[in-house]
Amino acid sequence: MSRRRHSDENDGGQPHKRRRTSEPVEIEDRLESLICRVGEKSTSSLESNLEGLAGVLEADLPNYKNKILRILCSVARLLPEKLTVYTTLVGLLNARNYNFGGEFVEAMIRQLKETLKSNLYSEAVYLIRFLSDLVNCHVIAAPSMLAMFENFVSVTQEEDIPQVRSDWYVYAVLSCLPWVGKELYEKKDVEMDRLLNQIDGYLKRRQKTHVVMLQVWTAEKPHPQEEYLDCLWAQVQKLKKDRWQERHVLRPYIAFDSVLCEALQHNLPPFTPPAHIDDAVYPMPHVVFRIFDYTDAPEGPVMPGSHSVERFVIEENLHCIIKSHWKERKTCAAQLLSYPGKSKIPLNYHIVEVIFGELFQLPAPPHIDVMYTALLIELCKLQPGSLPQVLAQATEMMYMRLDTMNTTCADRLINWFSHHLSNFQFRWSWDDWSDCLTLDFEKPKPKFVKEVLEKCMRLSYHQRIVDIVPPSFSALIPAEPLFQYKYIDENNVSLPGFAVSISVGNAIKSRATNDEILAVLKEVPNPNKDDDDDEGDSFNPLKIDVFLQTLLHLAAKSFSHSFSALAKFHEVLKTLTESDEGKLHILRVVYEAWKNHPQMISVLVDKMIRTQIVDCAAVANWIFSQDMAHDFTRLYVWEILHxxxxxxxxxxxxxxxxxxxxxxxxxxxxxxxxxxxxxxxxxxxxxxxxxxxxxxxxxxxxxxxxxxxxxxxxxxxxxxxxxxxxxxxxxxxxxxxxxxxxxxxxxxxxxxxxxxxxxxxxxxxxxxxxxxxxxxxxxxxxxxxxxxxxxxxxxx
Structure with a gap:
């Protein structure tokens, strides 16, 4: 932007002058591009690219040191999946220029303080992990890193703080150990043992009442839904038992060991975690989602066990890729599929598990739900041979475990699956799920199939759904979404209000005003009132029934017709629903007329709240009323409430x-x-x-x-x-x-x-x-x- 603006100012001026002043901007852009793209596809090896880049940056340090510092600090925070690539680069620069290494460490510590102050805890974890990996690159001295970890773990001794605070600091330490544990243990084994014992003591005494609320499945088998700190602790303990050897962290700095080990190291300045303040928002705990193990991926490389640290490293890197690229689904899918070291792992299984893990995360996924749908569709397009099979296998497994699946996660599964099917001509082997037809339809499996078909219908049309499922599934196919007009049938002539409904219909067709409609409605008797009761007729259920049934019947052609009808007769509707009973009754009428079209009910209720015909409390009371008992467990009802x-x-x-x-x-x-x-x-x-x-x-x-x-x-x-x-x-x-x-x-x-x-x-x-x-x-x-x-x- 600044470059374009500058050239505009100089139009008509001296060309050589313009070129000279825009040059620094071009160089800065080039530096940013070189740094951000290192490690991506290239004809040369990563090591030679890093060596070349370190030479370029060293030459530019005298003029562009601040810019280079700023870029390196931001990639440490924003591109965590390339962590070791950038720590190696910083190591090479530190070996060539000790002062720059010191300034970089100071800048990182400043940035860490800022992120903690701003409640950016996931970014803070990446910065701490980056600093810890600089120990492997001989930039930071191991004892000072350990001292920082000890300060973090000392937070567990603070009094009157929420558990989520101490949880986060313990997580920050544990999640760095796959990268730096070996180096620290070799240099400071006694201190490391003491640190791990402190963590062990903390984890044994922390309470876990919250876990039940966050689990995707209530069943312990086949995969227990472990709390994230418990799972990571088990992985770190196994790593220690394996003498801190892990095989999935890319470590480019090993190739430069002879250069790096000659470099002078820096001590981290003493870092005290910022004190707890009441408005701090710490990350919520979560459970680790598991759907696959090594038995589910029988061909190809073996999937690491759920308590191996490799599983943590792979999942963490995949989460980082999604976090960095989630706004660009094509880039995100390509980056996931080109994961380094993919030949050593069943990558498609890991990707599918990580994506569903994020989608099912409670209370909310890290990104908007539809992003995961779009990402899975893109992955299926890029790998049409293998990924759709893994996805189908995962869907089948989740279907089999629906009985113990959390209802919120089942909602998300319904929304994802129906949306996914709509992108693939609704093709699915429905006969494989015919077991649900023999069950009570209130049980999770038939309920799931029914809700999926309901959502598919929203994304298509009724006849299409009838055509795509086998005839045996007819009981689960949604009803045709037709309006139920009770005043249309001549057999109902004796219904109270039948005659007035004809007058109201004629008045609406002849473009009557709100006042004229209200005058017609005066003829409707009030079933709630005695003949000798002269009180005003503020709530007359029959009036609401006759008017709204007739109005919605005439506007039943589309959503927009219905919206126009509500807007045109807003005054009448407000008059009829002045009381709380009136508001409740108008919702009953909408439900009764459109009960075969849940989407129409949802949009009409939404519209009536926006136009203040009904209020939010009335909607809540209606959902919990006896009238809605039949649909109480239906998904659309809860979508309306939320x-x-x-x-x-x-x-x-x-x-x-x-x-x-x-x-x-x-x-x-x-x-x-x-x-x-x-x-x-x-x-x-x-x-x-x-x-x-x-x-x-x-x-x-x-x-x-x-x-x-x-x-x-x-x-x-x-x-x-x-x-x-x-x-x-x-x-x-x-x-x-x-x-x-x-x-x-x-x-x-x-x-x-x-x-x-x-x-x-x-x-x-x-x-x-x-x-x-x-x-x-x-x-x-x-x-x-x-x-x-x-x-x-x-x-x-």
Missing amino acids: STIRKMNKHVQKIQKELEEAKDKLEKQQHKKQKDSGDEEDMERNSEDEDGQLEEQIERLQEKVESAQSEQKNLFLVIFQRFIMMLTEHLVRCETSSMDINTYWYKNCVERLQQIFLMHHVIIQQYMGTLENLLFTAELDHHILAVYQQFCALQL
Whole structure:
């Protein structure tokens, strides 16, 4: 950008002058390109490329030292998959220029402090790992690295800190040991043993209540869903037992050992972890996803065991590649498939496992869900022979284990699989899953197939779905998405409101105004009111029924027709739904009319919230009402609820932002007034008027924020209260009739409760005190209370 702008300024000037001033920019760009692309496809070996690049950079150090420092620091943070390539480069530069090596180490430490201060913990891990690998390159002295690790582990002795803080510092140390463990142990074995014993003691005493909430599968077999620190600790212990030998870290610096071992080393400055502050946001714990082991990949290279450190190194590198390239699916897929050392491992199995591990990560995947779908499609295109087979094998295995799969992960699996099928002509060997046809349709397997077909229909059309599945699956094919208009059938002439529905339909067709429609609706009797009751008829279910059924029937052709109809008669709908009962009833009518078209229900509910025909609490109450019991475990119902919560949260954030902006504006004005205090009186009076207006605006916004937050808190209270009521009823019913509480409905309901906590954890944490005092009290049944305790444990 700067280069183009510069040449524009000099158009018509002296050409030689323009060339000279733009040259440094060109050189800087070239340096950045050379550094960022080292290690990529080349005719020369990596070692000769590194040696050549080190020579180029050394020559440019006198003029471009700061730029080179900046680039090397950022690749250490942003391209962790090429970690050892860059540590070798820094090692070679340090061997040629000791002062530069010292300045680089100082710059890295400054950057590490910044990332920790900014809560960028994953980037901080990469920086620490980079520093530790510089020990192998004779840039950093081993004792000073060990001293930094000891300071990190000492965080476990701090008092009154959340466990997630000490977890992260222990993870930061353990995750460096595959790279530097051997070097440290050879030089400082006694100190290393002491450090590992401290970590062992910490891991034995830390609590793991949270694990249940984060597991993809509840079953321990065939692959236990291990907590990430426990798994890494087991891998490090095995590494130590194997004398710190590992075979999957690319170590280009070995080729330069004779040069590097002559270099002078630097000591890290004493590094004290920044003190805990209340608004620090530490990474949440997670479980390590496993779906394959060596028996699943019988041909080709053997898959490393789940407790071998090689498994950690491979997975970590694949995660890094995805993190670096996730915005460009083609680049990302190509980088994954050209993983160095791929001939030694069953790469496709590792890639598929890592991608699903990220997709199923709770509370949320690292990247947007659809990215994983796009990435898998791209991988299938690049490796049409082998990768689709591994993917089909993984899908089959996940289908087989659906009974114990977490409901949130099953949702993501449904969304991924249906989207994937839509890109491959919906081809699948459905007959292989015919076992689900003999089961109760509320069980996970038939439920999964039904939901997948439902989603496929959204991405296609009904007849296509009928054509793609075998006739034996007809019971699981979604109903044809037709409108159910109860006033169309002449057999229903006796229905209350039938005659008025014809008048309403005619009025709508003849473009009647809102007032004219309301006048027609006055003829509708109120079934809730006695004849001698003269009170106003604020809630008349029949009025809502007649009007909305007729309106939606006439607009049933498409989403846009329906949206236009709601917009045109917004005033009528607002009038009919002034009361809470009215809001609840309008949702019932939408459901009754469109129950064979869940997508239409979703978009209409969404539209009615946006246009304030219904509020968020009404939607929550409707979802938990008896009317929805039949669909309570359906995926679309929970998509509606989460979308409703997100809308509420966005509404609060929007008003809070407006308030902050108004406060900032007032502060700036007052600051300016102090600077210009010597000016004339009338200017002062004007600014006082402006201040007064702003203060009034701030007061109004403050009230709006408080009102919105109160509404938000109420929404969560409604949701959790309804969960507690439903689960308590189930538990009491099972106890009185001596039944097992663990039904599929119960598992689904408990996991939906966990899902609410996890997906909206940031907001819910603001209201923990209220929830504890009003709902999740000690008297609550321990089955329900356990979910709340698991949630609390995530941030303790």
